[in-house]
Amino acid sequence: MVYLEIFEVIKSRRSIRAYKRDDIPDDMVRILIDSARRAPSAGNVQPWEFIVVRDQRIKKGLARAALNQTFIEEAPVVIVVCADEARARMSYGSRGVNLYCIQDTAAAIENLLLAACALGLGACWVGAFYEDEVKEVLGIPRDVRPVAIIPIGYPAERPHPPPKRSVEEITHYETF
Amino acid sequence: MVYLEIFEVIKSRRSIRAYKRDDIPDDMVRILIDSARRAPSAGNVQPWEFIVVRDQRIKKGLARAALNQTFIEEAPVVIVVCADEARARMSYGSRGVNLYCIQDTAAAIENLLLAACALGLGACWVGAFYEDEVKEVLGIPRDVRPVAIIPIGYPAERPHPPPKRSVEEITHYETF
Numbered sequence: 464m465v466y467l468e469i470f471e472v473i474k475s476r477r478s479i480r481a482y483k484r485d486d487i488p489d490d491m492v493r494i495l496i497d498s499a500r501r502a503p504s505a506g507n508v509q510p511w512e513f514i515v516v517r518d519q520r521i522k523k524g525l526a527r528a529a530l531n532q533t534f535i536e537e538a539p540v541v542i543v544v545c546a547d548e549a550r551a552r553m554s555y556g557s558r559g560v561n562l563y564c565i566q567d568t569a570a571a572i573e574n575l576l577l578a579a580c581a582l583g584l585g586a587c588w589v590g591a592f593y594e595d596e597v598k599e600v601l602g603i604p605r606d607v608r609p610v611a612i613i614p615i616g617y618p619a620e621r622p623h624p625p626p627k628r629s630v631e632e633i634t635h636y637e638t639f
Numbered sequence: 640m641v642y643l644e645i646f647e648v649i650k651s652r653r654s655i656r657a658y659k660r661d662d663i664p665d666d667m668v669r670i671l672i673d674s675a676r677r678a679p680s681a682g683n684v685q686p687w688e689f690i691v692v693r694d695q696r697i698k699k700g701l702a703r704a705a706l707n708q709t710f711i712e713e714a715p716v717v718i719v720v721c722a723d724e725a726r727a728r729m730s731y732g733s734r735g736v737n738l739y740c741i742q743d744t745a746a747a748i749e750n751l752l753l754a755a756c757a758l759g760l761g762a763c764w765v766g767a768f769y770e771d772e773v774k775e776v777l778g779i780p781r782d783v784r785p786v787a788i789i790p791i792g793y794p795a796e797r798p799h800p801p802p803k804r805s806v807e808e809i810t811h812y813e814t815f
Contacts, residue, residue: 469645469757473674473750496806498649502749505766507801514811521813545815562741563766566786569745570764573678574649577753581645588746590681590739602814610742625683630672635690637697638778639721 467581476576477624479585480534482616486517487540491582495542495615498578502570505563508554511571512545514601521600528596529589529612538614542575543597544568549606568610575613585618643757652752653800655761656710658792662693663716667758671718671791674754678746681739684730687747688721690777697776704772705765705788714790718751719773720744725782744786751789761794 467475496513504510516522517540525543526535535541551564572588579586589612597609643651672689680686692698693716701719702711711717727740748764755762765788773785 467645469643469648469753470670470674472645473677473754476677476679478679493806494646496810498646500803500806500809501649501652503652503654503752503764505764509804509809512809512811512815514813514815516813518813558766561737562786565738565741566745566748566766569742570749572742573746573749574753576679577645577750578649588679588681590734590742604815607815610738627676627683628685630669630676633676633685633688634672635688637690637692637694639688639690639780639783 472577472581476580477622478587479618479620479622480587481618481620482538482585482614483619485539485617487584487615491584492540494582495575495578499571499575502567502574504567505559506554508550508559508563508567510547510550510564511568512547512607514543514545516541516543524600525597525612528600529592532589532591534587535589535612535614538616540615542613542615543601543609544572544611544613545603546608546610547606548608565610572611572613579615583617584615586613586615588613648753648757652756653798654763655794655796655798656763657794657796658714658761658790659795661715661793663760663791667760668716670758671751671754675747675751678743678750680743681735682730684726684735684739684743686723686726686740687744688723688783690719690721692717692719700776701773701788704776705768708765710763711765711788711790714792716791718789718791719777719785720748720787720789721779722784722786723782724784741786748787748789755791759793760791762789762791764789
């Protein structure tokens with residue numbers, strides 16, 4: 464396995480929506496989740512849960528819940544990332560539920576996406592879906608919120624980088 | 640500059656709350672923000688804004704707004720990350736404001752923290768602060784929300800890794 468230097472990974476990571484049929488080995492999936500769980504977490508609460516889906520029928524259900532983004536069901540593996548709101552609420556009340564557990568899981572997702580890129584995999588962060596429908600498809604309990612659907616496979620496309628706002632445009636000094 | 644392999648960075652990154660007095664060169668700050676802006680963003684909205692603070696009086700104001708976490712004012716550089724809710728709302732309504740712009744900025748923050756670690760810097764993601772007070776200190780407009788305060792400097796401590804939930808504990812297969 465060839466591992467990449469971090470700035471190379473940060474620069475070359477793309478959202479990949481087309482995948483080869485080849486399956487992803489279990490030990491790669493493990494590396495992805497291991498990378499995710501090393502993200503920082505407010506108060507070390509670690510409100511994240513990961514559901515690894517390979518079952519075709521379930522993937523179809525996820526694609527449907529995600530406004531028929533059919534590339535989801537074409538990936539060999541789909542990881543659904545969830546935030547345990549009960550865990551977040553216990554430590555930090557509403558700020559835990561509405562801010563920290565969203566941030567913690569998002570940081571974990573970014574680690575996962577960078578790890579996927581470093582392993583030569585392609586992945587896409589899907590945020591547009593009906594949460595209740597995803598919960599029903601996956602049997603997710605009431606206090607747990609699905610926050611992202613991430614289809615993963617060997618890339619079958621090489622998309623151009625999207626236009627990004629420049630450092631100058633987004634940087635302020637001392638005050639806004 | 641020695642750049643690190645990505646899995647090494649993901650594993651070795653710690654929250655650093657004690658800093659040497661040495662200043663951080665501008666080109667390093669630029670690399671941090673450049674890494675942040677390369678994060679994925681729902682619909683490529685890129686709702687992030689970064690305020691780079693070196694002024695001691697302003698850093699003191701931030702520390703006060705952050706429940707007197709005085710290590711904030713001891714860092715040579717503090718970057719305050721903001722989410723532009725107007726930008727998020729325009730594209731995605733309330734889901735943009737309450738979910739996507741929090742996720743996008745969190746992914747950007749994680750990139751920034753990994754980049755800092757790779758550059759030999761120490762940083763800490765501070766989420767506990769009075770948002771209105773931070774907005775006043777920094778003159779942040781109404782539709783922009785401060786989502787994190789990140790003090791950064793050369794590390795003056797080497798904290799032990801916090802206990803993390805295992806891969807097994809957080810991984811589910813096919814359903815929750």
